[in-house]
Amino acid sequence: VLSAGSRLPSSRVLAQDVGVSRGVVSRVYAQLAFEGYIVIRQGSVPTVRAISPVESIGVDREERTRLRYDLRAHLPEVSTFPRRLWLRSVRDSLGQAKDADLSYGDPAGLHELRAEIAKYLSRARGVTVAPEHVVITSGSTHSLSLIARALLRRGSRLMAFENPSHYLLREIAHAAGQEIVAVPVDGEGVIARFPARATAVVVSPAHQFPTGVTLSPERREDLLAWAAETGSLIIEDDYDAEFRYDRAAVGALQGLAPDRVVYMGSTGKTFVPALRLGWAVVPDDLRDDVLRELSLTVLQVSGMDQLAFADFLRRGEFDRHLRHMRDVYRKRRDVLVAALGRALPDMPVRGIAAGLHVVLEMPSHEIAESVRARALAAGVAFETTAQHTFSGYRGPAGLILGFGAVAEPGLEVAARVIARVTEEECAAEPAEESAA
């Protein structure tokens, strides 16, 4: 209703007008500012922003926007998306496409894309697979939704999830009709201790979300032994394994037990979220059910995107982009870890040198939540470990700090904000021992 640039009443005036405390108005204004509806500047009244509230923060906006940094862990950098090279792939692939490629096709996806994905998985992730085992989906959300429904159709209705693990994965499985059960995670990754009824588990072995650990070799063996003995299925969520900064990424589990592992990968974090493309490598006996679910929910994935991405992969541009982003993210991670180390030398930073986030361990979930809320009010957004735990989690508390979408200067500022509110919260609440 209010046009861009409109001046809002000061918090004092509005509090009087509507008869609430000034603190309430301030918190509402802070939330509106964070959501992008208004701009708050010290010493002047808030004004209405001109931009759309759903925009996220690009690097080039940081100068203009006072303290507004989105460190949520799922966000990659999008300003580096190679628009010109992508357009070339769209142009050339569309120019060369057969008419048949523009009509209804194989629900598993374009054969040429599946062949390119198979080659890519072999060189990048140690996954050896025939194109026939690759199913093109619109991302890992889609893959997991299809797998969960296909399992349900086979009478398998209890899925285990790492605790903690991304809450959205559990919501996807639950919406697909699955019951959910927790398996614990420690510094070596998931502990293969499952209830007898569980016939599938979703894991992130290369880079556990959110703890940031890698599944140890012994635990890999435990997990594979459980799957082999019980005939269960391991669903491997390989969401960001392309980004490992200190060594080569560990190979995917899928390569060790192709008939017991469904592998899920996508372009969301490694390339660009708007391109809804992902892939699942599906064992033979589950493939027909997965394709049936795909046909009866979306019929098939966008052929335009598939054609272009096949060309992009074939030219080596995807690998080049990953190498470039590995450099970008490694530097961002180094800057964030160093800034946190300087500002909060007693708070440990957890997680291997990989992916798009680190975890800053906190003395308690209560302090973590207070820090999160106060940092958000100050324009720094991130999630906490507690937001991803369920079912009697007893591990450490933490802040999940994503460095994917914020450039180095912003990470420095964000680290200072986080340090300030953390110190204030720790001073306010007498620190208790963490239940780690």
Added chain:
Amino acid sequence: VLSAGSRLPSSRVLAQDVGVSRGVVSRVYAQLAFEGYIVIRQGSVPTVRAISPVESIGVDREERTRLRYDLRAHLPEVSTFPRRLWLRSVRDSLGQAKDADLSYGDPAGLHELRAEIAKYLSRARGVTVAPEHVVITSGSTHSLSLIARALLRRGSRLMAFENPSHYLLREIAHAAGQEIVAVPVDGEGVIARFPARATAVVVSPAHQFPTGVTLSPERREDLLAWAAETGSLIIEDDYDAEFRYDRAAVGALQGLAPDRVVYMGSTGKTFVPALRLGWAVVPDDLRDDVLRELSLTVLQVSGMDQLAFADFLRRGEFDRHLRHMRDVYRKRRDVLVAALGRALPDMPVRGIAAGLHVVLEMPSHEIAESVRARALAAGVAFETTAQHTFSGYRGPAGLILGFGAVAEPGLEVAARVIARVTEEECAAEPAEESAA
């Protein structure tokens, strides 16, 4: 296993080798030829084809491929897809996209596309709607799947379908957990006679599939009255209403009762199947549940395709393409109807001058099925009414003849093949009265 160009044994030799009748081998070869695996030429042995078996048939292949016409009703012409104009929309929209458009966005779709769809629906289909009510999906399969699951979540678990109606729609709803019940269709469209438990019905008022009739004004009133009285939902599948050849298309039901009708449209038949884009106009009280299902199944629809299609709509190119295709399809329909009239003057052709198919009425389902199987063996593919009926259908039998993907010369040949096998089948079986 066999490489392209490999020569296969003649039907006589293979029949001897494996010890079956020559007729069995001939039927197998005919099926393989139709599926695109082999080429059969009079007077020489079959050879293995070089092309992928999932390819469908483009116009420019007709010369090269002996008698192979795909008259399945869901197939549009893809050779006329304006690749150059589409590429311009990809280029310009990608050039102008904000970084935020490339990141995670609103699950309902890009606002600018929803605004363009709202304008398009208003000018083309008499649907008046705010962009906020439009949900971008990956097509009508996706829309129906989301709606069926959203209804289930609200405890509504019995959906009525027209009898006959496209079998795939019922499979989608069934896979989403809905029970299915039939409502009869006659020459005026669906008869609003529902079991008390049914709280939703899927209808195709502008051009009923497959019968090809339009819902009469009286029946529209009956249907809307039922929905208003019982608080039920009408799901309007507007799959090809853009193609009406004799007059302006009837307006969508949605315009008459926006709070009781979910409207579904898509680009699959009107533009190009490979672009997985559709839209649902969803009443307020169902919107959150539909968006939740969308988020937990595909997260969001491809942003690349959305950006380009918004540009394509804004430039008026979509409307221009529809006008062009209306001419193309009207001519094809005229040719097919005339050819059938000449070759089979006693068999009525049903369906209004619209869409991508007509129905050739048959004396019985048995004759229709024999004609379908024999035409298929001769390289002419189509479906029958019986393939889309369920639950005690008692209406007329027919062949559903699509003219979308086959040019005029092919339609002439196909009509002659259909006429020949129909006459032979009718002569073989003494014609019984149809149960119409």
